[in-house]
Amino acid sequence: MAPWLQLLLLLGLLPGAAPAPNKPRAAGAQAWELLEPARFALEMYNRGRAAGTRAALGAVHGRVRRAGRGSLYSLKATLVEPPCNDPTVCQLPVSKKTLLCSFEVLDELGKHMLLRRDCGPVDTKITDDKNETFSSFLPLLNKDPLPQDFSVKMASIFKEFVTTYNRTYDTEEEEEFRTIYLNPLLKEGPGKKMRLAQSVSDLPPPEWDWRRKGAVTKVKDQGMCGSCWAFSVTGNVEGQWFLKRGTLLSLSEQELLDCDKVDKACLGGLPSNAYSAIRTLGGLETEDDYSYHGHLQTCSFSAQKAKVYINDSVELSQNEQKLAAWLAKKGPISVAINAFGMQFYRHGISHPLRPLCSPWLIDHAVLLVGYGNRSATPFWAIKNSWGSDWGEEGYYYLHRGSGACGVNVMASSAVVD
Structure with missing residues (x-):
């Protein structure tokens, strides 16, 4: 289990026994709330790609920063791209490729906005900033893209959100929490x-x-x-x-x-x-x-x-x-x-x-x-x-x-x- 997920478990945010394979448990709602922002980030990544060339989610972990009605998700995910066998696209057959992506997704009033996407080749494991290895979180479903009807109001809400709550997730923020x-x-x-x-x-x-x-x-x-x-x-x-x-x-x-x-x-x-x-x-x-x-x-x-x-x-x-x-x-x-x-x-x-x-x-x-x-x-x-x-x-x-x-x-x- 990933250290971040172990932390959530130790905090009591993932209570209960281990789930059956490939089935989310009700008690694990705190972890499964990463599902929607991860699926949205995947949909944004795949936008414009033809069927058969779209990537699928492998494993995800992340953090969430909450303020008022908004949640800012910082996700790390492995994306698996299918092999390329089309001679009009690739000169030689290419095996499937695994990417490591960092996403920032804002969820405000039930709407999602992709703020950052940074992807690069990696092996099948997720590593954090200290090069510690994270194993797979849980297989995430790759279907039913989420709505994409964002408005000018959303941009305004986001600007206010970032201006007011743009903090790190490290010791400084935790110290601020305790001090205030x-x-x-x-x-x-x-x-x-x-x-x-x-x-x-x-x-x-x-x-x-x-x-x-x-x-x-x-x-x-x-x-x-x-x-x-x-x-x-x-x-x-x-x-x-x-x-x-x-x-x-x-x-x-x-x-x-x-x-x-x-x-x-x-x-x-x-x-x-x-x-x-x-x-x-x-x-x-x-x-x-x-x-x-x-x-x-x-x-x-x-x-x-x-x-x-x-x-x-x-x-x-x-x-x-x-x-x-x-x-x-x-x-x-x-x-x-x-x-x-x-x-x-x-x-x-x-x-x-x-x-x-x-x-x-x-x-x-x-x-x-x-x-x-x-x-x-x-x-x-x-x-x-x-x-x-x-x-x-x-x-x-x-x-x-x-x-x-x-x-x-x-x-x-x-x-x-």
Whole structure:
């Protein structure tokens, strides 16, 4: 298997058992999304060629860069050209030829555009920029060319896409991702000491979802600010207030950014410190009264406008069975995780291997809102704060029961009496 595909597998983006020969598995949708852009690139390569002279796809691997509704695919593919036996075209019979091609394909609003094509002779293996050998990905189908009706609007969309999101796929981009969206302070420990919550003695039901119970507000967007800690805590408090008072209010993250003097606003923070700040301040205002701007401002909290208060905060068990039982009875839970796999996530149940998603390198705070099973695979339903366009309508589904990405190591909740 190609190293790039092995990476996807390790990230949990290609879950499940090995597929039957020549049959794509449903769980491998992340890899098979390369199929359409690869087939389109092939159609562009073959345009104008007579039947019998058209190349076929051999093997493909690639990377994808997403932004908004657009996806930019960087593909490497082997193309196999048929032998030339036509005396009017070639002087001597020529055996079939294998080419290595690099393609850039933009997919925007369901339309495809070929941005770059670079092909040259090569043997039957794909090599990357470090001359490491890649074996075949999966045989790709060579039929049903995709639509080619591109418009001037597409060119305009592409120009905006490239101008805004033209980045590399190397360490610089990954560092940018962590600097802008993640929370390095979480690795330093739990922060302010909290008492340990009493475990729920009941066994957890087979599944639970607080979204269906009205305890979860809509998915929010932290923007280019490492304020995940504030969103995780307000989500938890929203749920606790709903369970105790019967009213769901969207609470202010900006208040925590501006007024929590222990944490560091967009540079990160800890849920334990945020709970303490809420108690010290005297409560939380609503989103409507203290709206989110995504950068540090002067604290303008008004105790008269505070709509919600908390009495205490508690640390929860690291046992996932006990976490599920607590969640089902007590409400959504603030947790911190290693977000390494989240930058590649689109849908499905993610299950990165421990070496790639160490529980000791947690860097993102999120909200557990439920759990269940898909095709016998247990999962946590996690509310993220990167907008509803990310993941599954803003949610991340992570394997449950294996301590995946440290989801169980820093679980906590506010207490509302």
